Amino acid sequence: MRILVEPRRQPSRRLWTLTPILALVLTMAIATALFAALGYDAADSFMAFFVSPLTDLTGLTELAVKGAPLLMIAAGLAMAFRAGVSNIGAEGQLIMGAVAGGGVALAFWEQSGPWILPLMALAGIGGGMAWAAIPAFLRVRFAVSEILTSLMLTYVADLFLNLLVYGPWRDPDGMNFPQSRLFNDDETLGILVDGTRLHTGTLVALVLALAVWVVMTRSLLGFRIRTVGASAAAARYAGFGNDRVIWFTLLASGGLAGLAGLFEVAGPIGQIIPQITPGYGFTAIIVAFLGRLHPLGIVPAALVVALSYIGGENAQVLVGLPKAVTGVVQGLLLFILLASDFLVRYRLRLARRAGAAA
Amino acid sequence: MSAEMLVSLLLTTMTAATPLLLAALGELVVERAGVLNLGVEGMMLTGAVSGFAIMSLTGNPALAILTAVAAGALLAAIFGFLVLSLMSNQVATGLALTIFGTGLSALIGTGFTGRPVPGLAKLPVPVLSAIPLVGRLFDQDALVYLAIVAVAAIAWFLKSTRGGLVLRAVGEADLSAHSIGYPVLRIRFLAILFGGAMAGLGGAYLSLAYTPMWVENMTAGRGWIALAIVVFAAWRPWRAAGGAYLFGGITVLQLYLQGSGLLPIPPQLLSMLPYLGTILVLTLISSGPFRARFSPPACLGKPFRPPT
Structure with a gap:
């Protein structure tokens, strides 16, 4: 007996949808084995990491709070990846959105009115777009790969945020801590459930994911994006400009990341601090792939990956696991997902050696 | 600027360039075999x-250096299995x-943050290190020399050996290489392992010699800069050395300006x-007069996937 690998004539659509779930289950199993190998009780760590965050109101709302930025960023990245545009600098675009939108909040900190928050949101989107415009311009004008430029700009954005928080934006009444003033009430997102951090931005994130779905499936623009991604040559033949798709997907994904960044500083954080993201911009890449680059698949995927953040914090408190396991679990998940894609394209068949001539 | 200071800057440039050069050389070989591994940063960190x-x-x-090399190669093996055996997307898998x-x-690193270790020992080159002033450039740790030797060795391997020719053939025309009878996937896997080992070595240079300590994310994007150096080098080892020294120089210049306070610029x-x-x-290098004359493999x- 041996295992034969045969290419499928058509990739299996059923497995395309099911393998992310399979990958998730496998990741949970391997992660639990890892916890045990590190010397922690397997059952306790499993419960603390994967289950207990889902058993109370705080955990569930936190899932939405952490899922919202992942959802927004991943929805944008899904468009870009569909078009074959590898924007991997969403982390920097998120930071610049928070800087631009947060800058508006600091500029008007003595003002009040319902106009401030929308203005901050616009600035946040603009900040993210501006940061994504750089790799877009370099790619379209000079054919520079957006992979390295968008990634390099993330380090620049991080240093820029650092410069502001340690310099001009430091709170004058803040005892010299590297943090800005607190945003006022009109500059912070409303809370949906009293006693939790669930803010209105989570609803906006959901609406925007739906909007991306409509664009991708119901508009000519979405069709262009998918065509360019499937075959740049075919798209040119059909008269769809590759450049416009590059510009659009980078600006859209940058804008969404920027808004996600603004929602972080105007929501759970409430001011500008040196560390405004635990790597959402990178983790959203996992979300985009786990959700199969489909705006609706990304919604559950964002919640799953959000669980890894909350689970990591939980497991640290409850069983003493190092917080760093979160990153390992996230990396494992993407590895296993990519590996399981093999099953979508190939069929495994057990064959007797005698009949194995192929 | 005194001559002595110039030598000091050169010396620090060499040390700053070494981790970049080691990682870039590894990735260069991987890419010449036709594989793009965006995981250099992760392999460097794990090696470090x-x-x-x-x-510690x-x-x-x-033993520490060997472990770093093995760790880098081990991570690379996972990558190699995914992209070669399971044919997963190389960009996504590298990420x-x-x-x-x-x-x-x-x-x-959880238990190792903030622990001190002694740096790597200096190995003075006989005679050369005795030259006044510039002699200091020949009094470095083993990995600095190794990086330079590796440039020459890899350049020679790719250009003048049968193995190098086969590796390049695999990267330029995989189907033809396969039909002549070369094991494309096995050669690519070996190249990927080599790339991981070199990235691990580059990481170890950071945590054992450049700044002998462990801090989370201490590579600070060097793995990505190494990838950029490979593009800059147009996949040529000697140009990669030039690129690594250029970026090492920028790093040192930046540190020098910060330390000197000559310019009123925030750090x-x-x-x-x-x-x-x-x-x-x-x-x-993507456009204009500096445009590289060489295209990627x-x-x-x-x-x-070998045709059946």
Whole structure:
């Protein structure tokens, strides 16, 4: 007996949808084995990491709070990846959105009115777009790969945020801590459930994911994006400009990341601090792939990956696991997902050696 | 600027360039075999922390370096299995490797942050190191020399050996190489292992020699800069050495300006220089008079499945 690998004539659509779930289950199993190998009780760590965050109101709302930025960023990245545009600098675009939108909040900190928050949101989107415009311009004008430029700009954005928080934006009444003033009430997102951090931005994130779905499936623009991604040559033949798709997907994904960044500083954080993201911009890449680059698949995927953040914090408190396991679990998940894609394209068949001539 | 200071700057440039050069040389070989591995940053971090952990536990530098090399190669093997055997997307898998390696290094390093270790010993080159002034350039640790030797060795391997020719054939025309009878996937796997080993070595240089300590994310994007150096080098080893020394120089210049306080520029703006420099260099070689005359290996990033 041996295992034969045969290419499928058509990739299996059923497995395309099911393998992310399979990958998730496998990741949970391997992660639990890892916890045990590190010397922690397997059952306790499993419960603390994967289950207990889902058993109370705080955990569930936190899932939405952490899922919202992942959802927004991943929805944008899904468009870009569909078009074959590898924007991997969403982390920097998120930071610049928070800087631009947060800058508006600091500029008007003595003002009040319902106009401030929308203005901050616009600035946040603009900040993210501006940061994504750089790799877009370099790619379209000079054919520079957006992979390295968008990634390099993330380090620049991080240093820029650092410069502001340690310099001009430091709170004058803040005892010299590297943090800005607190945003006022009109500059912070409303809370949906009293006693939790669930803010209105989570609803906006959901609406925007739906909007991306409509664009991708119901508009000519979405069709262009998918065509360019499937075959740049075919798209040119059909008269769809590759450049416009590059510009659009980078600006859209940058804008969404920027808004996600603004929602972080105007929501759970409430001011500008040196560390405004635990790597959402990178983790959203996992979300985009786990959700199969489909705006609706990304919604559950964002919640799953959000669980890894909350689970990591939980497991640290409850069983003493190092917080760093979160990153390992996230990396494992993407590895296993990519590996399981093999099953979508190939069929495994057990064959007797005698009949194995192929 | 005195001559002595110039020598000091050159000396620090060499040490700053060494981790970049080691990682870039590894990736260069991988890409010449037709595979794009974006996981350099993750492999460097894992190499850095593994080497540091062993140094901290045993105090044996050779064992520490070997462990870092093995750790880098081990992570690369996972990548190789996915992209070669399972034909997964190389860009996505490389990103996964970086995310995984970053997390894994933080996990391994949990108990090692802030522990001191002795740096690597200096090995003076006989005669040369006795020259006044510039003699200091010939009094460095083993890995600095190794990086330079590796440039020559890899250049020779790729250009003048049968193995190098086969490796290049696999990267330029995988189907033809296969039909002549070369094991394309096995050669690519070996190249990927080599790339991981070199990235691990580059990481170990950071945590054992450049700044002998472990800090989370201490590579600070060097793995990505190494990838940029390969593009800058147009996949040629000697040009990679030039690129690594250029970026090492930018890093040192930036540190020098920060330390000297000559210019009233905030340190964060100076720290941006290597990253902005990378973008600038990539733009210059993509167009205009500096445009590289060499194109990437023809099969770079494409999966290969032997026809049956």
